[in-house]
Amino acid sequence: MLKIEHINSGYGKTRIIHDVSLHIAPGEIVSVIGRNGVGKSTLMKTIIGLNGLDSGEILFDGKHVSKMKAHQRARLGMGYVAQGHGILSSLTVEDNIKMGMDINSKGMIQARFDQVYEYFPRLAERKTQIAGTMSGGEQAMLSIARVLVGQPKIILLDEPSEGVQPNIVHKIGEIVELICKEFDLTVLLVEQHMGLIQQVSQKSYVMDKGVLIAELTKEQLNDSNIIKQYLTV
């Protein structure tokens, strides 16, 4: 589904991502873990195309997308949920969801709308509410609902637990697992909340200083000694 080969990227002359390669098979939920500021979000922005690629290759669904702009990658079926949820705060909930329609924009949109509102009944109740006035948890749900409505093939989830109450984080994990099954989705998750990672990830890459230093299985993710080894400063 997503194949990243030796990519390097950063901001201007400052290189953040160094020679990163990773593969995600269809239907997998894969996470990238690491401490603050190691380049996880930069990696996500590079994959979706919001951050320039210095070198390397990104293949999505068998297509070379490295030279494509972000909106072109989105239209191929790449859904991106930004860090902090990326809600368009001045738009209503419904207008935010409609913004997702251009992702992989082909047919069955109304049916997908109804389905998304079934999964997130709270959003259906608040269609006309200004999105910026919602709680962190509701904004997280809205950001996921927004990409779902566009029928993506993969979702790049950048720290969905950020700004969300701890008791809602587990609920987000359940939603991620559920939509993966129901919508036949692949997910690349960047997260710092270990509970969420252990709940949903089938495998995980560990990132440090812009480099992927290890690949962990689901079993290894549940081993606190291994996690300590990689995530403590």
Place this chain on the structure above:
Amino acid sequence: MSLFGILYQFSDSFTFLILAALGLAIIFGMMGIINLAQGEFIMVGAYATTIIINQGFPYPVGILGGALAAALLGFVMDRLIISHLYQRVLDSVVATWGISLVLSEGMLQLFGPSMQSVSMPLGSVSIDGSKYSVYKLLLTLLAIGVVILIYLLFTKTEFGRKARATMQSRDISESLGVNTKAVYSETFVIGSALAGLTGALYAPTMTITPTMGNNFMVQSFVTVMCGGANPILGSVLSGGVLGLVNSTLSVTISAFFGKIGLLIITIIIIRVLPTGFTGLIEKTGARRRR
């Protein structure tokens, strides 16, 4: 002066401010481009309209032609220059100032220092012993119609939703499949067309010269500044308040004091409401929600 006379003065002032500011406000509010060539786009609209009407075409065709000529110019300018300057406020000031010089000098070379104007259509109507231009009354209705159309375009259509989303976050919109460059380009063409429409509508009321755009620039900028971030609501509120001050002073003292009053009230508004009228409305709304 009769009540109708006072209302006429107010609507004349309000219409001028709204039409002069709307295109500028949309381009600045949506794209972060300060278009110093706005006056020249208005001038191009006026020239195109005058030429078309002088060729024997009816006024509506001339007005449409003026708006289209400015839209076409806006499209070309966007492709050649503006598209490289999106969200670069200071660079856009310099570039559009250059465009304004080229356009006014170009018109001077092409058509000379002035062009034969067309007469104001529709005649006048006499109320309480005073005569009022029917065309200027119609202009107010047209300005209200234009504001409503633009409001509907930006709030009820897919393009409007994408434009508002792009205005708020280019990156998020792009990641949701929106070609933000195309949205900016279309917005610039709409802003240019509105400037052209303004020139077209005012062509029968003014002397057509290459520098006629200057008559609109000060008023359009102060209206946009007082209006704040929301281009449509801001322009309407700002046009209303500034128009009221301008028309009251023009009627009670003189047109000169009307202009002085406009600038003084602008200074006061910017001092008291640095984010303009729409900033005040947003703050009040946020307070109510808490």
